[in-house]
Amino acid sequence: MAFLAGDIANNDLVGYDKSGDRATLFRELQKVNYDPTLIQQACECDCSAFISAVIFSAFKLGNVTGKSVNPEMNTESLFGGLPRLGFSKVMGPANQDSIKASGQLQMGDILVKSGSHTLI
Structure with missing residues (x-):
């Protein structure tokens, strides 16, 4: 998932x-069989649509079955x-500096502040 997220983020x-x-990001990913390096059409997403598209793509490419990703x-x-x-x-510390300082984050972790923001 982290590599998919990186490929999407690196696509201008x-x-x-x-x-x-x-x-529109999700629709463009569908067109290119979920390979973000092949996207040829400008598209958009917000933070949660980005995360959703990454998860959906990873599950499709990894042949994960039995999971319904919205x-x-x-x-x-x-x-x-x-x-x-x-x-x-x-559940971790409430502030950003404490989360980074904890040393517990791993590549591909998804952070969510409900109703506010998310990132990978």
Whole structure:
């Protein structure tokens, strides 16, 4: 997942738009069989649409079955939905500096502040 996220982030055709059509990234990924390096059309996402697209793509490419990933999750639905997809919910320190200083983050971890922001 971390490498997919990196490939999406490194593609200049993928932009950020919180209020526009946040699902265009997902649609473009579908067109290229979930390989973000092949995206040829400008598209957009917000933070949670980005995470949703990464998870959906990783599950498709990894042939993960039996998991229903909503490609349009938001930060509220991510908070509750990630454990249903097999992710572990770990409650950590409330402030960003404490999280970084804990040394417990690993590449590919997903951080969610419900109703606010998410990142990988």
